[in-house]
Amino acid sequence: MEDSVLKRFGVSMESSLLRRFDELVRKRGYENRSEAVRDLVRDALIQHSWEEHEQLVAGSLLLFYNHHQSNLLEEMTQIQHQGHHLILATTHFHLDESSCLEIIVVKGKGNEIEQLSNRLTSLKGVDYGKFTIAPVAQI
Ligand code: NI
Structure with missing residues (x-):
């Protein structure tokens, strides 16, 4: 078989x-x-296939950042308010004097979740962002 x-x-x-x-x-x-x-x-590829479609997905977004970065907290809050219909919970951990970890639990259409994730992880001052999702139900 060609595929294998x-x-x-x-x-x-x-x-x-x-x-x-x-x-x-x-x-x-x-x-x-x-x-x-x-x-x-x-x-x-699995991750990408869910992000592209309107499939209902849920998962988490981890953001590691330095809270001293100017405007970062304001922008992060603004983006999360704009995506409030996609966010189930947000938990913030102070890791040391300046480092923060924020865990955002999301649920919604894959393409909208991906957009939200891209906006947050691309913010200046975010050192590392990790996005993990899985389908809520098969269509
Ligand atoms: Ni903090």
Whole structure:
């Protein structure tokens, strides 16, 4: 079957990134890099397919940021108010003197949730954003 035939392709990346990737491959117990890359690609495709559609999804958005960044808190609050119909809960954790972690639990149409996520994670001062969703029910 054409679909199950393995094809090879070359990947270039910085040696520091490759070192960290190899560490991940080892820690997660993958046989080799290819197996790890296949898993990462499947994950990304599944995530992407939900984001594009009007399917009802739910999940969480983790935002790591520095609250000293000017205007960040105001912008974050404004965006969350604009997306209030998509947000079930928001919890804020003060990690140290300046670092914050905010967990936003979301539910709504995949494409709208993705837009909300992109707006929040792209804000200046957000160091890291992680978005995880899954379908609420199959249509
Ligand atoms: Ni805080």
